[in-house]
Amino acid sequence: xxxxxxxxxxxxxxxxxxxxxxxxxxxxxxxxxxxxxxxxxxxxxxxxxxxxxxxxxxxxxxxxxxxxxxxxxxxxxxxxxxxxxxxxxxxxxxxxxxxxxxxxxxxxxxxxxxxxxxxxxxxxxxxxxxxxxxxxxxxxxxxxxxxxxxxxxxxxxxxxxxxxxxxxxxxxxxxxxxxxxxxxxxxxxxxxxxxxxxxxxxxxxxxxxxxxxxxxxxxxxxxxxxxxxxxxxxxxxxxxxxxxxxxxxxxxxxxxxxxxxxxxxxxxxxxxxxxxxxxxxxxxxxxxxxxxxxxxxxxxxxxxxxxxxxxxxxxxxxxxxxxxxxxxxxxxxxxxxxxxxxxxxxxxxxxxxxxxxxxxxxxxxxxxxxxxxxxxxxxxxxxxxx
Amino acid sequence: xxxxxxxxxxxxxxxxxxxxxxxxxxxxxxxxxxxxxxxxxxxxxxxxxxxxxxxxxxxxxxxxxxxxxxxxxxxxxxxxxxxxxxxxxxxxxxxxxxxxxxxxxxxxxxxxxxxxxxxxxxxxxxxxxxxxxxxxxxxxxxxxxxxxxxxxxxxxxxxxxxxxxxxxxxxxxxxxxxxxxxxxxxxxxxxxxxxxxxxxxxxxxxxxxxxxxxxxxxxxxxxxxxxxxxxxxxxxxxxxxxxxxxxxxxxxxxxxxxxxxxxxxxxxxxxxxxxxxxxxxxxxxxxxxxxxxxxxxxxxxxxxxxxxxxxxxxxxxxxxxxxxxxxxxxxxxxxxxxxxxxxxxxxxxxxxxxxxxxxxxxxxxxxxxxxxxxxxxxxxxxxxxx
Numbered sequence: 001x002x003x004x005x006x007x008x009x010x011x012x013x014x015x016x017x018x019x020x021x022x023x024x025x026x027x028x029x030x031x032x033x034x035x036x037x038x039x040x041x042x043x044x045x046x047x048x049x050x051x052x053x054x055x056x057x058x059x060x061x062x063x064x065x066x067x068x069x070x071x072x073x074x075x076x077x078x079x080x081x082x083x084x085x086x087x088x089x090x091x092x093x094x095x096x097x098x099x100x101x102x103x104x105x106x107x108x109x110x111x112x113x114x115x116x117x118x119x120x121x122x123x124x125x126x127x128x129x130x131x132x133x134x135x136x137x138x139x140x141x142x143x144x145x146x147x148x149x150x151x152x153x154x155x156x157x158x159x160x161x162x163x164x165x166x167x168x169x170x171x172x173x174x175x176x177x178x179x180x181x182x183x184x185x186x187x188x189x190x191x192x193x194x195x196x197x198x199x200x201x202x203x204x205x206x207x208x209x210x211x212x213x214x215x216x217x218x219x220x221x222x223x224x225x226x227x228x229x230x231x232x233x234x235x236x237x238x239x240x241x242x243x244x245x246x247x248x249x250x251x252x253x254x255x256x257x258x259x260x261x262x263x264x265x266x267x268x269x270x271x272x273x274x275x276x277x278x279x280x281x282x283x284x285x286x287x288x289x290x291x292x293x294x295x296x297x298x299x300x301x302x303x304x305x306x307x308x309x310x311x312x313x314x315x316x317x318x319x320x321x322x323x324x325x326x327x328x329x330x331x332x333x334x335x336x337x338x339x340x341x342x343x344x345x346x347x348x349x350x351x352x353x354x355x356x357x358x359x360x361x362x363x364x365x366x367x368x369x370x371x372x373x374x375x376x377x378x379x380x381x382x383x384x385x386x
Numbered sequence: 387x388x389x390x391x392x393x394x395x396x397x398x399x400x401x402x403x404x405x406x407x408x409x410x411x412x413x414x415x416x417x418x419x420x421x422x423x424x425x426x427x428x429x430x431x432x433x434x435x436x437x438x439x440x441x442x443x444x445x446x447x448x449x450x451x452x453x454x455x456x457x458x459x460x461x462x463x464x465x466x467x468x469x470x471x472x473x474x475x476x477x478x479x480x481x482x483x484x485x486x487x488x489x490x491x492x493x494x495x496x497x498x499x500x501x502x503x504x505x506x507x508x509x510x511x512x513x514x515x516x517x518x519x520x521x522x523x524x525x526x527x528x529x530x531x532x533x534x535x536x537x538x539x540x541x542x543x544x545x546x547x548x549x550x551x552x553x554x555x556x557x558x559x560x561x562x563x564x565x566x567x568x569x570x571x572x573x574x575x576x577x578x579x580x581x582x583x584x585x586x587x588x589x590x591x592x593x594x595x596x597x598x599x600x601x602x603x604x605x606x607x608x609x610x611x612x613x614x615x616x617x618x619x620x621x622x623x624x625x626x627x628x629x630x631x632x633x634x635x636x637x638x639x640x641x642x643x644x645x646x647x648x649x650x651x652x653x654x655x656x657x658x659x660x661x662x663x664x665x666x667x668x669x670x671x672x673x674x675x676x677x678x679x680x681x682x683x684x685x686x687x688x689x690x691x692x693x694x695x696x697x698x699x700x701x702x703x704x705x706x707x708x709x710x711x712x713x714x715x716x717x718x719x720x721x722x723x724x725x726x727x728x729x730x731x732x733x734x735x736x737x738x739x740x741x742x743x744x745x746x747x748x749x750x751x752x753x754x755x756x757x758x759x760x761x762x763x764x765x766x767x768x769x770x771x772x
Contacts, residue, residue: 141658270656270668272527273680282656282680285671288737288744292678294659294668347748351674358674362733362748366766380752 005085012040013082013110014066014217019043019057020109022215022229026052028106036082036109040066065217072218077207078114078191083107092123092237095262095330105261108215108233114191115211117182122159122237123264127303129159129184131238133231133255134168134245139277142168142245145269147175149242152296154181158303159210161186161238163230164203166196168244168252177205186234187214188226195222213237231255232262239303240265242293246280253280256290260360263330265302266290289360328367335364336373336384344381391471398426399468399496400452400603405429405443406495408601408615412438414492422468422495426452451603458604463593464500464577469493478509478623481648481716491647494601494619500577501597503568508545508623509650513689515545515570517624519617519641520554520631525663528554528631531655533561535628538682540567544689545596547572547624549616550589552582554630554638563591572620573600574612581608599623617641618648625689626651628679632666639666642676646746649716651688652676675746714753721750722759722770730767 013036020027030053031039042049043057044064073079081088093107113119122129130153132146150160150172160176162169164185176183185206187195191214194200206212215233216226231254235241241259243266246252256266268290271278284290293299325333331354338353339345345353350361365382368374377383399422406413416439417425428435429443430450459465467474479493499505508515516539518532536546536558546562548555550571562569571592573581577600580586592598601619602612617640621627627645629652632638642652654676657664670676679685711719717740724739725731731739736747751768754760763769 141660145659269659270664270671270678272658273531273655274527278656279680282678285656285678286680286684292656292668292671294665294672298672347752358744358748362744362751363766365748366733366762369762370766376752376755380749380756 005082008037009082009084010070010080011066012036014069014080015040015044015064016109017080017112017215018065018069018217019060019063021056022108023106023232024056024109025106026050027056028109031109036084069217073112073114073191076114076192076218078112078212078218081111081113081119083110087118087120089119089122089237091121091125092119095264096236105232107236110215111233112191112214112217113211115207116209117159117184117211119184119211119213119237122161122184123239127156127158127239127300129161129238130299130303131161131234131241131255131259132168132172133162133234133241133243133252135247135250135252135277135280136165136167136169137247137277138167138171138245139271139275141271141275142269142277143171146171146244147178149244149296149299150175150183151179151181153299154179154183156296156300158300159184161234163187163227163234163255164195164199164206164212166198170199170202172244173202173206173210177202177209183210184237185210185212186230186237187212187222188216188230189222190214190216190218190220192218193221227251228254232258235259235262235264238264240267240299242267242269242299243281243284243290244269245271245277246284247276248279248283250280253284256284260289261330263334263360267293267299267302269293325373328371328373329364331360331364332367332371335361336368339374339382339384344377344383346380346382350382391468394423395468395470396456396466397452398422400455400466401426401430401450402495403466403498403601404451404455404603405446405449407442408494409492409618410442410495411492412436413442414495417495422470455603459498459500459577462500462578462604464498464598464604467497467499467505469496473504473506475505475508475623477507477511478505481650482622491618493622496601497619498577498600498603499597501593502595503545503570503597505570505597505599505623508547508570509625513542513544513625513686515547515624516685516689517547517620517627517641517645518554518558519548519620519627519629519638521633521636521638521663521666522551522553522555523633523663524553524557524631525657525661527657527661528655528663529557532557532630533564535630535682535685536561536569537565537567539685540565540569542682542686544686545570547620549573549613549620549641550581550585550592550598552584556585556588558630559588559592559596563588563595569596570623571596571598572616572623573598573608574602574616575608576600576602576604576606578604579607613637614640618644621645621648621650624650626653626685628653628655628685629667629670629676630655631657631663632670633662634665634669636666639670642670646675647716649720649746653679653685653688655679711759714757714759715750717746717750718753718757721747722754725760725768725770730763730769732766732768736768 096107160183162172235258243256375385482493546569548558621644629642761771
């Protein structure tokens, strides 16, 4: 399946993934600028590539295990998916571009994968995938919602993406598998590991019909910061993120926040105010950038209702021509897209057409106004200024 | 307590309340223009006052029971509260002014009241009162929230306003009474009636420590349309309305909508997505103009956090000088108020300072932009244009 990609590119990206702990913005930019093969050669050769690249690679630059890592993945029936591969999830990763306020916010240098499913079209227009996430310490209510709704999502043709953790994540994968659907597990460790241990059988099931995905090479152990880094990939691989249950200051809300930073809808399941497991969900709703969903149909409604307004995938050349929206936030780019055409659009139009939330649309309009890209037009409408 | 008001005014307003089924916008405007005594005289005398007034009074203009109605209320220990009385809830009724799109949207011509509590300062700045409403067919969960939170509200010094119905309303009053607080019941029938019959003792309790309020004279029976008309008064008497539980297309959501039309916060208690009694609440949240609240403290936070930004009470003269905000919606007036001062304000500033919700603030900014009253100012800010 990766026959189209030169082995030198695979070795180079395997090297870069191992040598620089993700996310590695400086190495990513270097690989974009020079191509992965030359970037890997220069790093391996000990060239002085400046303090940023140096900080990312100095600890491990002499530890080239790329051939072994590729072999280990292949021995498991896995492979390394790279941006040069037609099966790379280009659309899913597009929103990482142009996040200037978030230096760490970069697409992965490659993804170790195991399983038959394709992630190529995830997060492309048309409600292809939904991330279903939540606390490890889930209630019976939350587990029921995760499992039942995930089954409805696959019935509607969606791929269910989650993190294979205990609690909500596990139920989301189980609901998708039970409905004979495709589910993708994004891990914070190597694709060979059963973590948590009690999910060994579940991960086998995902690997045989869906896909197990990780930025980390075979053998890599889960570490606290890797869960946080991993969460951005769960959000990126989905058209929107559904937070089923989260307690006060729960880590689960971070995946939802990642989705929000990518300009993707954040959907939140309400729960009883008497349940500690829903406190985080209600806090997120109160912050104003998440939408409450009362059933699985609401989720389908809210995932990119107008598909063709998603940000187009970036140019595959190393340097793309400047666009007026370069440097804008994801929501601003999305709202600018929704303003295509001649008729002015109102705030509710823009909410509907951009598939993002009223507050985010309002913030995006502020940003576009400040950038001189939109003007008020007519009674309650907005238009592009150019 | 009404000694300050001339008996002729009381008789005139008692007549107007009986002769014109509320809400009676034409009669209300006539009473404002001519004063209640002259308005009542002309109607009683059969003068041709045009088709609008005619339509409101023709059925009952010869049926003057004003003296009997006043006597009946007094016999119950009640009285007629009128706008000429210093105890009239002026601030509560102020938001009825300037609702041009809503012809029926007028303050009552007077209020029949029974009980020791004062409504004079309800809905004035500073979180004086909260409306707690919801379905008759409430779940144990909803009843618990209504009762428990209402007790917290009175502990925080608030008056709890509701409609004395079965289910959520009853529990709200009971929670307030149990915590030795003040609670106000707004009825869709005369203040003498126990409706529902099983709430006879509860209404006695409210009448002895709080206040029973109605637009309808003693003896008036509850009718379907009167519940809808009554709901606007529940919303008006409170700084914000809390919807505890409501099913799909529940009537309880109407009070929340009334609050929204008055520019007051609409707060919604989430519930399990598996509960039919919370479906209406989640629908309302999805419409984008209500805020989720996870505990009683959230409610206190959301009720006019910056008190002095409430719309000032209208001039008491018959014709007040025109203001730039005349004709604008309640939220637009509120946001215009929040833009007081010299520093530009961002959307989050305005949400915080106006005490209304992001989407409503965004809509209000559209309206103010169209009216030429605000301008974008600086990176993400807004200022008054005059």
